[in-house]
Amino acid sequence: MADPSSYRPKPGQIPDSPGVYKFRDEHRRVIYVGKAKSLRQRLANYFQDLASLHPRTRSMVTTAASVEWTVVSTEVEALQLEYSWIKEFDPRFNVKYRDDKSYPYLAVTLNEEFPRVQVMRGAKKKGVRYFGPYGHAWAIRETVDLMLRVFPVRTCSAGVFRNHQQKGRPCLLGYIGKCSAPCVGRVTPEEHRELAEEFCDFMAGRTGTYIRRLEKQMTAAAEEMEYERAARLRDDIEALRRALEKNAVVLADATDADLIAVAEDELEAAVQIFHVRGGRVRGQRGWVTDKVEAVDTAGLVEHALQQLYGEEKGDAVPKEVLVPALPEDTAAVSHWLGDRRGSNVSLRIPQRGDKKDLMETVQRNAQQALALHKTKRASDLTTRSRALEEIAEALGLDSAPLRIECFDISHLQGEDVVASMIVFEDGLARKSEYRRFQIKGFEGQDDVRSMHEVITRRFKRYLAEKDRTGEWIGEDAPEDDGKPRRFAYPPQLVVVDGGQPQVAAAQRALDELGIDDVAVCGLAKRLEEVWLPGDDDPVVLPRSSEGLYLLQRVRDTAHDFAIRYQRSKRTKRIRTSPLDVVIGLGETRKQALIKHFGSVKRLRQATIEQICEVPGMGRKTAESVVAALAQAAPAAPAVNTATGEIIEENDGGSTT
Numbered sequence: 001m002a003d004p005s006s007y008r009p010k011p012g013q014i015p016d017s018p019g020v021y022k023f024r025d026e027h028r029r030v031i032y033v034g035k036a037k038s039l040r041q042r043l044a045n046y047f048q049d050l051a052s053l054h055p056r057t058r059s060m061v062t063t064a065a066s067v068e069w070t071v072v073s074t075e076v077e078a079l080q081l082e083y084s085w086i087k088e089f090d091p092r093f094n095v096k097y098r099d100d101k102s103y104p105y106l107a108v109t110l111n112e113e114f115p116r117v118q119v120m121r122g123a124k125k126k127g128v129r130y131f132g133p134y135g136h137a138w139a140i141r142e143t144v145d146l147m148l149r150v151f152p153v154r155t156c157s158a159g160v161f162r163n164h165q166q167k168g169r170p171c172l173l174g175y176i177g178k179c180s181a182p183c184v185g186r187v188t189p190e191e192h193r194e195l196a197e198e199f200c201d202f203m204a205g206r207t208g209t210y211i212r213r214l215e216k217q218m219t220a221a222a223e224e225m226e227y228e229r230a231a232r233l234r235d236d237i238e239a240l241r242r243a244l245e246k247n248a249v250v251l252a253d254a255t256d257a258d259l260i261a262v263a264e265d266e267l268e269a270a271v272q273i274f275h276v277r278g279g280r281v282r283g284q285r286g287w288v289t290d291k292v293e294a295v296d297t298a299g300l301v302e303h304a305l306q307q308l309y310g311e312e313k314g315d316a317v318p319k320e321v322l323v324p325a326l327p328e329d330t331a332a333v334s335h336w337l338g339d340r341r342g343s344n345v346s347l348r349i350p351q352r353g354d355k356k357d358l359m360e361t362v363q364r365n366a367q368q369a370l371a372l373h374k375t376k377r378a379s380d381l382t383t384r385s386r387a388l389e390e391i392a393e394a395l396g397l398d399s400a401p402l403r404i405e406c407f408d409i410s411h412l413q414g415e416d417v418v419a420s421m422i423v424f425e426d427g428l429a430r431k432s433e434y435r436r437f438q439i440k441g442f443e444g445q446d447d448v449r450s451m452h453e454v455i456t457r458r459f460k461r462y463l464a465e466k467d468r469t470g471e472w473i474g475e476d477a478p479e480d481d482g483k484p485r486r487f488a489y490p491p492q493l494v495v496v497d498g499g500q501p502q503v504a505a506a507q508r509a510l511d512e513l514g515i516d517d518v519a520v521c522g523l524a525k526r527l528e529e530v531w532l533p534g535d536d537d538p539v540v541l542p543r544s545s546e547g548l549y550l551l552q553r554v555r556d557t558a559h560d561f562a563i564r565y566q567r568s569k570r571t572k573r574i575r576t577s578p579l580d581v582v583i584g585l586g587e588t589r590k591q592a593l594i595k596h597f598g599s600v601k602r603l604r605q606a607t608i609e610q611i612c613e614v615p616g617m618g619r620k621t622a623e624s625v626v627a628a629l630a631q632a633a634p635a636a637p638a639v640n641t642a643t644g645e646i647i648e649e650n651d652g653g654s655t656t
Helices: 039-046 055-063 075-089 137-147 158-167 189-203 208-223 227-245 297-309 330-341 353-379 381-395 447-469 500-513 546-574 587-597 600-605 608-612 619-631
Strands: 019-024 030-036 066-071 105-108 117-120 129-131 257-264 268-277 280-290 320-322 346-348 403-412 415-425 435-438 493-497 519-524 529-531 646-650 653-655
Touching: 019 039, 019 075, 030 039, 030 055, 030 075, 039 066, 075 297, 075 330, 105 137, 105 189, 117 137, 129 189, 189 208, 208 227, 257 297, 257 353, 268 297, 268 353, 280 297, 280 353, 297 330, 330 346, 381 546, 403 447, 403 546, 415 447, 415 546, 435 447, 435 546, 447 493, 447 500, 493 500, 493 546, 500 519, 519 546, 587 600, 600 619, 608 619
Parallel strands: 257 320, 320 346, 403 493, 493 519
Antiparallel strands: 019 030, 019 066, 105 117, 105 129, 257 268, 268 280, 403 415, 415 435, 519 529, 646 653
């Protein structure tokens, strides 16, 4: 581990101008590339006290052994140079998006004498027109098959094309009218190229012209009683419309735009892009990345824009790019995009209307992609085993923690304080073992005290189960009744949601009970640091650690489970009624009382005899209802929030 002060540039060495900088390790490999409006100010941030740096930044500067920079004249040049260096050096600490699949494109090879329509993957080639990306190659083939009726462009390979040139007869597609058969001279190269360009125009969104033209031709053929030709044109129109239906209209104003959404957590981020051309979604793609560097949503968006458009030119860069957050230097990024397109590009956040609604759809896709990625990662047996081994090694455990229990405290401003206990066995959630706790030992907000109480209660029950089954005392244990023992199995590791104070409280609870064979750690959410009892410094697991990923899932699951319980308690408390305390009064008779009298206030004013008139109500229950309502304080008066007036309730209903 290098000391950053050993390679820190001397004061005055770093220029106060825009530029791009590189951190190199001891082997001269580039490990990080960044850009800045002011190199002096930006680089100074890396040479602060290590304790004040983000853990990922701290890891980078201690891995590096030198830093160097290149001065440029504008922020746009800095953006271009940063992208070039990231592509060239592939630095380990830079965010690098990886495709979740190799997306296929519909490609038209306009660089050939007889352009060909085909499915293409991988790097884009010069002189080839691309449409997409598509989710599946079969979706491209279905679209092409429909459109070849109207635009019979060549689809065969170069070898097949030469073979039929030599034979002097076309392939099957030529015989059935789905290829214009340029191989045997049915059309000239110029006519075939015109067909290919019309195919490209239609795919680019200029659809109305061709459909209207075919409709006119169909009408003319019918008037001239050329019914077979009219029928063929009718089928052509239907084929084009079916091709269009595969890409539903989402923006009515025929917008050309790319919509980018980001879903992220502390360790990973998923990016989804919808390509909209002519108001229709023409393609979709997604990436997942590890958050190697300390980067926010705006930074993730900027990296996504660089990867999307770094190799693109002309119409491949749309007129409008919609994003969830604007990059730090929006003007420079917009200028860079405009240079690549050859005209102005609007880079903005959608605020209202159809575009905002579509952006929400893209955002949901990004969240689902991140969740799917996590599910696939968690379900792999090898990965789970490695995660447990990494946890054992990092925490100094004798063996992998096959049973992990995690505890979290939840409350709303000190009210309805609850706790959750979730269980992971062999790296997988064991939902049947989840438990919920109400904090009973005190009132108010004190997460540390709450954690101590919950750990104490959970392990007291464990000790009681051992006593009951004979594991603890032995001779006087009763026979097993076959019922599931809720707290019989101890974990090898207890994880608490929090830092040093919560960890100390959990360890103190175990010590007081005499339990010394259960390890304890805490996971602090802000920096994903692992805390151990009695240690002044946290354990920082590597960013790519499967162990850290598992601990994060365990902690987040406990947090969500606690919040759900806390919300349900709060909702139940808000909905309570004075009638709830009446013994023997069920929901059916409660509703009958409210329906008969109209409100609790009127019921409170009723006599025992009047209550007895309600079907199903006996005198004893009526007396209990009167007593309960007399003890309960009247509800606070309702207030009209618009006028501030108190709403009184009378026999005629509510009036102000």
